[in-house]
Amino acid sequence: MIRLENITKVYPDGTEAVRGMSFKVNEGELCVFLGPSGCGKTTTMKMINRLIPITSGKIYIDGVDNTKIDETELRRNIGYAIQEIGLFTHMTVGENIEIVPALKGWSKAERRERAENLLELMRLNPGEFIDKYPSELSGGQRQRVGVARALGADPSMLLMDEPFGAIDPITRVELQSEFLKIQQKIKKTIIFVTHDIYEAIKMGDRIALMKEGKLVQYDTPANILYHPKDEFVEGFVGADRALKGLQLLRVKEVMTSSPPVAQAEETVEVIRERMEREGVDSLAIVGNDRKFIGLVDVSDLRDGKAVKDIMSPSATTFTVNAVLSEALSVMLSSGLKALPIVGEDSKFEGVLTFDAIQKALHEAVETKELK
Amino acid sequence: MKRQVVLIVLLGSFVGLTIWITSIGQLGIYRTFTYGDILTYTKDHLWMVFWAVLIAIAIGVPLGTLITRPRFTKLIPPVLGVVNIGQSIPSLAIIAIMATLPCFWFLCFGFNPQTAIVALFIYGLLPILRNSYAAMRNIDLAVIEAARGMGMTRRQILRKIEFPLARPVIIAGIRISTVITVGTAELAVLVGGKGLGTITLTGVFTRQPLLILQGAAPTAALAISLGFMIVSIERWMTPRGLKVKA
Numbered sequence: 065m066i067r068l069e070n071i072t073k074v075y076p077d078g079t080e081a082v083r084g085m086s087f088k089v090n091e092g093e094l095c096v097f098l099g100p101s102g103c104g105k106t107t108t109m110k111m112i113n114r115l116i117p118i119t120s121g122k123i124y125i126d127g128v129d130n131t132k133i134d135e136t137e138l139r140r141n142i143g144y145a146i147q148e149i150g151l152f153t154h155m156t157v158g159e160n161i162e163i164v165p166a167l168k169g170w171s172k173a174e175r176r177e178r179a180e181n182l183l184e185l186m187r188l189n190p191g192e193f194i195d196k197y198p199s200e201l202s203g204g205q206r207q208r209v210g211v212a213r214a215l216g217a218d219p220s221m222l223l224m225d226e227p228f229g230a231i232d233p234i235t236r237v238e239l240q241s242e243f244l245k246i247q248q249k250i251k252k253t254i255i256f257v258t259h260d261i262y263e264a265i266k267m268g269d270r271i272a273l274m275k276e277g278k279l280v281q282y283d284t285p286a287n288i289l290y291h292p293k294d295e296f297v298e299g300f301v302g303a304d305r306a307l308k309g310l311q312l313l314r315v316k317e318v319m320t321s322s323p324p325v326a327q328a329e330e331t332v333e334v335i336r337e338r339m340e341r342e343g344v345d346s347l348a349i350v351g352n353d354r355k356f357i358g359l360v361d362v363s364d365l366r367d368g369k370a371v372k373d374i375m376s377p378s379a380t381t382f383t384v385n386a387v388l389s390e391a392l393s394v395m396l397s398s399g400l401k402a403l404p405i406v407g408e409d410s411k412f413e414g415v416l417t418f419d420a421i422q423k424a425l426h427e428a429v430e431t432k433e434l435k
Numbered sequence: 436m437k438r439q440v441v442l443i444v445l446l447g448s449f450v451g452l453t454i455w456i457t458s459i460g461q462l463g464i465y466r467t468f469t470y471g472d473i474l475t476y477t478k479d480h481l482w483m484v485f486w487a488v489l490i491a492i493a494i495g496v497p498l499g500t501l502i503t504r505p506r507f508t509k510l511i512p513p514v515l516g517v518v519n520i521g522q523s524i525p526s527l528a529i530i531a532i533m534a535t536l537p538c539f540w541f542l543c544f545g546f547n548p549q550t551a552i553v554a555l556f557i558y559g560l561l562p563i564l565r566n567s568y569a570a571m572r573n574i575d576l577a578v579i580e581a582a583r584g585m586g587m588t589r590r591q592i593l594r595k596i597e598f599p600l601a602r603p604v605i606i607a608g609i610r611i612s613t614v615i616t617v618g619t620a621e622l623a624v625l626v627g628g629k630g631l632g633t634i635t636l637t638g639v640f641t642r643q644p645l646l647i648l649q650g651a652a653p654t655a656a657l658a659i660s661l662g663f664m665i666v667s668i669e670r671w672m673t674p675r676g677l678k679v680k681a
Contacts, residue, residue, distance in 0.1 A: 115584055139586030150581025154599045154674035164585050197676030213585075223584070 065091050066112060066221065066253060071121035073107050073277075081107045083277045085121070089270070092251040096258060096268035100300075104277040105257045109223050112255065113139045125221070140164055143214035143252070147226035149206050151198040157183070157209050158194040164216040182212040185246060204235040211243065215250070222254045228263070240266055241387070261300065265289065265311040266387060273297055285312055290429055309428050310389035310421075318388055318424040319405045319414040325350045328357060328372045336365050348404045348412050349375050356381060356412040359404055381406045384413050388424075391416055442659055449656040456649040465641055468634050473653055480630035480657065483548065483623055484616045487555035491563050491612055494556075496605060499567025500593075515565070522561040526619045530554040534626040551620070551628030558619050559612040566608025570601035603673045610665040617658040621650070631657070 066089040073082040082104040089095040097105035110116040112123055114135055123130045130138055143164075151160050161182055162175040170178070180190040186208040198206055207228060214222055228236045228243075240263060247254065258264055264271050265285040273281045273288060281293040289305045289312065292298040301308065326335050326347045335347060339362055349357045349371060358375035366374060381404045382391045395403050395416065403416040459467055468476075502510045521529070533554045536544035544550045574597055582592045624632035631654045638646030 113584060115580075136586040136588055139584060141586075144581065144584035146577060146581060146584070148575070148577030148580075150575065150577035150579075152578060152582075152596055152600075154676045156676065163587075167586060167591070199676060216585075 065089065065124075065126055066255070067124040067127075068108070068112075069122045069124070071108065071111060071123060072119045073104070073111060073116065074119045081277055082111070085274075085277075085279050087272060087279060087282045089253060089255065091253055093269040094247060094254040094256055094267055096256045096264040096271045097274060098258060098261065098264040098268075098271050098300075099274035099280075101259060102276075103274040105259075105272075105274050106225055107277075108274070109225060109255050109257050113142045113144065113223060115139075136167075140167055140217065141219050141221070143216070143219040143222035143224075145210050145214035145222065145224045145227040147229040149210040149230065151206055151209060151213070153198050156195050156197055157188075157201070160198070160209060161213045161216050163213065164219075168217050170217070178216065178218070179212075182215055183209075185215075186212045187242065188212075203231045204239065207231055207235075207239060215252075220253060222252050223257075224254060225257045226259075227256070229258070236263075237390070241390075243267070245385075261302070262308065262311055265308055273300065286428070306425050306429055307389075309425055310392060311387055313388040313424055313428070314384070315382060315386045315388060315391050315405055315416060316384040316413070318420050319384070319416045320420055321414040323348070323415045325354075325412065326360065326371065327351075328375070330371055332365050332369060332371065332374070335360060335371060336362075339365075344402065346400075346402050348415065350412045354411045356404060356406045356410055380404075381410075382416065383408065388421065392421060442663070446656055446659045446663075449652040449659070452648060452652040453656065456645050456652070459645070462643050462645055465643055465646065467646065468637075468649055473631075473634070473649075476629065476631045476633055476650075477653060477657065479548075479628075480617070480620055480632075480654070483552055483555060483620050483628055483630055484613065484661075486552045487559055487616050487620075488563075488609065488613050490552070490556045491559040491616075492609060495560050495563030495608075495612075496567045499564045499605075500571050500597075502568060503571040511568075515568070518561045518564050521557050526554075526558050527622055527625075529557060530619075530622050530626050546627030548623070548628045550626045551623030554626070555616050555619055555623065559616040562611040562615065563605070563608045566611075567601070567605050570604035570608075571597060573604075574600050599674055600677070603669060603677060606665065606669040606672065610662055610669065613665060614658045614662050617654060617661060621654055 068085050068087055071082055071085040072080070074080050085104070085108055097109060099105050107116055111118045112125070112130065114130060118131070125133065125138070152163075158176065158179045161179040165175040165178055179194060183190040183193055188205060188208055193201075193205070198209070201209065207230070211224075211227060214224070228239045231239070244267065256267055258267075265288075268285050271283060271285055271288050272279055275296055281288060281297050283291075288297060289301055289309055292301055324338055324342045324344065324347060326338065326349050328349055328351070339345065339347060346359055346361045348359055351357050358377040360371060360375045364374040364376075380394060380398045380400060382394055384405055384407055391403060395418070401417065404412065405414045405416055407413050453473065456467055457470055457473065461467070498514060501507050502514050530551065533544055533550045534546060538544065544553070578596060578600070579592060582596050587595070620628070620630050621632040621635055623630055624636055631650045633650070635647050635650030635654070638644065638648070638650060
């Protein structure tokens with residue numbers, strides 16, 4: 065747990081970077097520091113591990129005043145990842161990840177094992193990458209190593225300053241989603257600095273929205289979106305908050321679960337009748353174990369043909385845990401009116417329709433309650 | 436690669452030239468120097484270069500590093516200024532001026548090898564200091580920031596991060612300095628030093644071009660060999676990560 069109490073930072077030249085910031089970040093939560101540049105988000109973050117000295121106020125790490133903890137000890141127990149990554153180019157990937165464990169005096173074998181596990185966690189094959197040098201990696205791979213390094217000595221807290229900021233948008237979205245999955249497993253207390261509201265909404269359990277060194281609103285992403293505290297927040301969120309809400313919802317919360325399905329052995333007549341009865345334009349074809357096999361569209365139905373000949377087996381599918389915005393984007397680009405949704409084991413779980421998305425967004429805007 | 440071939444050919448020619456002149460034995464009324472003489476003078480030459488460069492490293496690397504530390508950045512203009520001035524005075528002038536200086540505590544100038552070494556050191560300091568300073572200053576700030584954020588102490592950052600990253604450039608400075616010093620050391624004989632300059636100057640005073648070459652050729656060969664040696668050390672010591680190009 066991290067608690068900030070009336071934190072102020074005044075630089076020697078008189079600039080007030082942070083003014084009277086107070087809030088607390090709960091154990092295991094990912095808290096996003098969001099705001100335009102110069103709002104004090106990075107300064108606030110760096111005061112937590114004392115890279116920047118506090119002018120006045122107190123920061124408590126698990127209840128202990130952080131100025132009472134030895135500076136290097138404090139930092140070794142808080143993972144640190146930055147936008148520029150700052151990998152040590154003269155060391156291998158493995159050596160980079162092992163730095164903090166080495167500083168903490170872990171044995172060589174323990175360190176190596178930890179590095180291998182972390183590479184695996186970051187979906188980099190340890191055998192292939194552990195002895196490579198940073199100059200041999202792509203931008204996305206470097207970011208992954210940067211995050212792995214921050215997790216090196218298994219700290220309970222992480223400070224991440226735009227950790228996915230320096231890569232192309234596609235890789236960034238991928239890394240965000242992967243990191244969210246990882247966070248569900250590792251449950252670290254994380255401070256995540258960004259100026260990108262989409263990233264904030266997608267990543268954050270809570271968002272601390274800052275402006276000119278002051279905390280404007282500290283709330284869940286939903287409340288920031290739908291219950292902005294003042295005009296600044298509203299302006300920062302933008303007029304398209306309903307669209308941004310797409311980031312907040314997961315496919316499984318919106319999809320129609322247990323929709324009608326068909327089996328490959330069924331006849332065209334039976335399927336046509338079922339489509340009419342259920343009022344749908346397409347049916348998912350599933351196997352005995354509810355494995356997704358393919359999709360049949362009403363326009364494909366022709367008498368005398370077997371289902372397995374008219375269905376499209378390579379139909380686009382999406383996973384249940386994906387963010388709604390990504391699924392919607394796939395629907396728009398593929399032209400599917402009903403997107404089949406599958407689980408991790410490729411079992412058919414449901415379909416996502418435009419109607420369902422519209423309804424969910426409308427409900428969100430209308431009824432999201434203030435916590 | 437091409438450069439190496441050229442250097443090897445040059446090295447061969449200089450060694451060959453030395454052997455040829457030495458084997459002539461008699462130049463009119465003068466005798467050429469013997470292999471024994473050349474060996475002795477080469478040793479003296481190396482000895483002066485070794486001490487001059489060693490002192491230049493001992494002072495240049497720490498000083499170049501020190502002035503990149505935040506607390507000492509004020510020292511950058513005076514330090515680089517003084518060293519630059521040292522470099523802009525002709526080597527012959529420095530050596531000559533040094534010989535006229537009196538004793539300072541344990542260090543006596545005048546006509547002796549010490550004077551030559553100090554003069555050579557002053558002349559060899561600049562490349563080492565300038566390269567150390569540039570190498571340290573050009574380290575990516577994000578790297579230092581990451582290291583600090585991970586809980587490395589200043590000393591650990593210097594030893595494990597900054598120095599290994601700066602080392603190739605520092606060694607390059609040492610190489611330049613060594614090659615310059617080997618050349619300048621020819622003049623050391625003027626102030627009581629020894630070395631291959633003895634042969635060259637004998638040739639100058641006796642107006643024997645071949646004698647001049649008998650001193651100059653091994654000096655050139657020495658500069659090339661030392662340069663080679665240091666390049667190899669540089670390659671060997673450079674962390675592989677800094678050599679790999681993506």
